[in-house]
Amino acid sequence: MTAHASDIPMTLDVACHLNVVVADASPESLEQALPALVDLGIHRVVLPPLDPAATDTRSMRDAFAHWEVSPITIAGQAPGADVSSDDADERAAGVDALRQALRLTAELGGDQMNGVPYGLFGSPGAPVPRQRVEEAARLVGQVADEAADLGIAMTFEVLNRYETSVVNTAAQAMRFAEASGSENLRIHLDTFHMAVEESDLEGAIRLALPRLSYLELGQSGRGALSGGAVDIPQIVRQALDDGYRGRFGVEAFSRTVLAEPVADMLAIWRAPYDDGIELMRDALRVIRSGWAASTAGRREIRLARGAMV
Template identity: 30%
Template structure:
């Protein structure tokens, strides 16, 4: 697994200065990659990002979220069209950063819906993903569908929801994006959900229930990482945490990150990386102990 960290641990804006700062701190802390956030494809600064990534010697993936004015699940054709254009532009920005993966809430606006999705919503979403998959494949990008909790979407809340879309489209350009924070709310059995959908999973977030230090909340991380190791997942795992100590007010509001669970980005990042490595090592050791390699018979005159 390639271990990464979310850019919002370091910065809110994505300017020339903050790009260099966030990418530099990510490399300095020892992560393999950073997840850059595309709030608006017009402000993604792919050339500056690609330059900083090359200088730091790490990798980059991108993430995004739709909004009420650009939402492919909307019954308003203009809003749905704006959402499709947003994702299409984000695909190109991702490509130009030197990344091959765009994850996030690509299926609907990330906000609180007042009712369940109306009849026909998922059909519109699937139809749109069919077109987006063609564009993503042409750009050499894999496009993610992140399952998020009921307070942030009424379209894709579980891994099964995301995996169903991926399997329906049948394109290698689409994948399910999972997040321990959301699974802790929505899944009946995290390990089982991962096991039955591992063929579709292409990106993983490790986030605590309180959006703070890993291990400080209610997420069962030993179970989470055991499931990933057992399923032989070998893609990115990105540590995600949010705090008003770093985020600007509008972004903090969008994420409901109003409680300050941490203030020191570097300490958080360092301990997060150590925590994830420890969980992966423990899960791997446990798996080997349960399923040891068969003893090899050696037939040699020198033994």
């Protein structure tokens, strides 16, 4: 009997943002989400931003260990604690916030910390001066080196112009990473933001490859990967053919899943889906189609079929 490509296990490392499925990281939400994701073959989740002082790290770590799921945390900045500020005390507080998030990551047993560590998230209002961007990069680079010492990869996400003025494109991300002075600071690209800012998504991914560690797949409408303006299978196929071997992520948001304040903050006014597990099932089909069309995927499928003979 001939094995179909869909029967061959996909070898990509895929993470799911927890807010695709549930509104928060409470014990009840983890109990609902983790077993359902594991049933799909997902063993990595991106957590929403957490307050280190208010997080029950022991129970969360126990839940992740029980389900054999690895968490990815999100680090950020806030007014008064911002590495891009022109105030030295605020910059120092921003570095401290990143270090607290780093300690939380280690306590939860995670090996990756994503987020927006370089400045404030939200409507930027005005560009951050170049000197402040370069100082922010240097400070973020210091924390990235500390993360590496703990066995944690630190990435920074490239956002669209409506959410930051600091880093909007892959080219800017590469300049920021170089300005950090750290070989350990890695780039996180998201196709949702790239669809706003990049004229050539595949070329942007290729440009960032030397620093790219997390390629997040999000559709133009924040819903199912199979429907929207971004050709996700082609993105996956080309990234793999260009040599990308890092992690992939899936991100989608719906007003029926998110808590209302979070939905408001993210400008999620509609409900492009209601069932996050079904969305992830669809996402895995879409990602698999790109993997199966890539040179590496076709090779793995041929080898697996040969082993089944």
